[in-house]
Amino acid sequence: MPVHASPSGPSVVLAGGGTAGHISPLLAIARAVVRREPAAKIVAVGTASGMETRLVPEAGFELATIDRVPLPRRPSIDLVRLPRRLAGAVRQATEVLEQADADVLVGVGGYVCTPMYIAARRRGTPIVIHEANTRAGLANRVGALFTEQVGKAFPETKLRHARLVGMPMRREVSQLDRDAERTAARRGLGLDPERPTLVVTGGSSGALSINRTLAEAVEALSRAGIQTLHITGRGKGLMDDDGVPLAAEGYHQVEYVDGMELAYAAADLLVCRAGAGTVCEVAAVGLPAVFVPLPIGNGEQALNARGLVEAGAALLVRDSDFTPAWLEREVLPLVADPVRLKEMAARARALGVRDADDAMAEMVMEAAQA
Structure with a gap:
């Protein structure tokens, strides 16, 4: 059983990855949840090729992976393939949420978040979002359509329902x-x-x-x-x-x-x-x-x-x-x-x-x- 997993607390699934810019706030939020509720079950979701494959297990949390589905910015064969690939990733995301018996999904942006947001919406799982950048990413703009629980790091960020909370970071830094x-x-x-x-x-x-x-x-x-x-x-x-x-x-x-x-x-x-x-x-x-x-x-x-x-x-x-x-x-x-x-x-x-x-x-x- 992972270090931070217990069947008696709330089940929190956190999605994001690829770069340290997504993984660091994800882990900071996960640690803060565990400080607040030590019995919380934590599962992080990323891709098999991102930095999360190393950083999440090193932090003592369970990692689940789904397919990476980048959204093409211009017409291409990838755009034609997008609906099928996205549908497959949403199925994988649904399986993750079901297996975790998720009480809430937390998204911090990145390729994995769009299918996770869609799956959570269909399942009826509450969604919480954190946007780290001054220009909100596409995944979080989609996710913000499904929830009013949105935090942002910068005052200038324009994102539906977002309120300023700052950037979650390791306490070794913040303190x-x-x-x-x-x-x-x-x-x-x-x-x-x-x-x-x-x-x-x-x-x-x-x-x-x-x-x-x-x-x-x-x-x-x-x-x-x-x-x-x-x-x-x-x-x-x-x-x-x-x-x-x-x-x-x-x-x-x-x-x-x-x-x-x-x-x-x-x-x-x-x-x-x-x-x-x-x-x-x-x-x-x-x-x-x-x-x-x-x-x-x-x-x-x-x-x-x-x-x-x-x-x-x-x-x-x-x-x-x-x-x-x-x-x-x-x-x-x-x-x-x-x-x-x-x-x-x-x-x-x-x-x-x-x-x-x-x-x-x-x-x-x-x-x-x-």
Whole structure:
């Protein structure tokens, strides 16, 4: 029997997956439900090819999978096949709900959610939704037609019935005291506890353009007396012309940090993409940031960051403009300015929401008991 499964509590099925942006809030909600009702039975639903196949079992929850059914954006053979594929996925979703004897379905977006929402609607299972992005995804727009229990992470998000709850996140992040943990975090990461610290990350998968710029700027950072923790992404470590890992005084590169709260605590300033989860975590912990939004897509990442940027808590630079010269001109003086960093940190924290997981859990339990 899975760690968090008991026949005596409410049965909660949570759907979402593919990326950490969906899985992280899903797991945060699941943990909050279990804190609230330890006897709750939890089943997460994803696909067989997403990150959830690793992250959900590692978190101690049961994982069920259904077929991945992306919705084609233009006429194609996949569009012709869509009705049959969707019908098959809805049948699978119905089986998951029946086997779990689900009292409520929670959806956080992604390919699996549309068939899960349809199956829950047909079965009469209450639906609760969380939307993480400023631009709601198609699956959640469909799901919001079937329920009034909808939470959103950003005020700007337009989604039927949505109310602002913030971004569910791990409590290790939401409850982080950066000042209290800074010295221990730096030592744990092999950094000098007293030196101005820049942390650079492109996320778990890395960001090649950010990595390239940093590789060209390491000497300038070193000359400025700044130590840099560069989280390159798995398999994307930087090498010099001789195939040796890139090195400079004060420069530390790792492919991955297990527990980003360590990096948040260690940093005086963070350079990162502007995924919804990262933006909300930065606000929650009160960390000054430089956002380099992903240059592809619909501009969603720049929208995610807008609130912090307009509040003076962060800087925003286009990916194409994030050059070594820009970094030297804008980032180096900022890392060396503790007064400005303290002001930015306070402004970020003032916008942070640290109890979204509990707010969503309350919504879930209300729906389960309806």
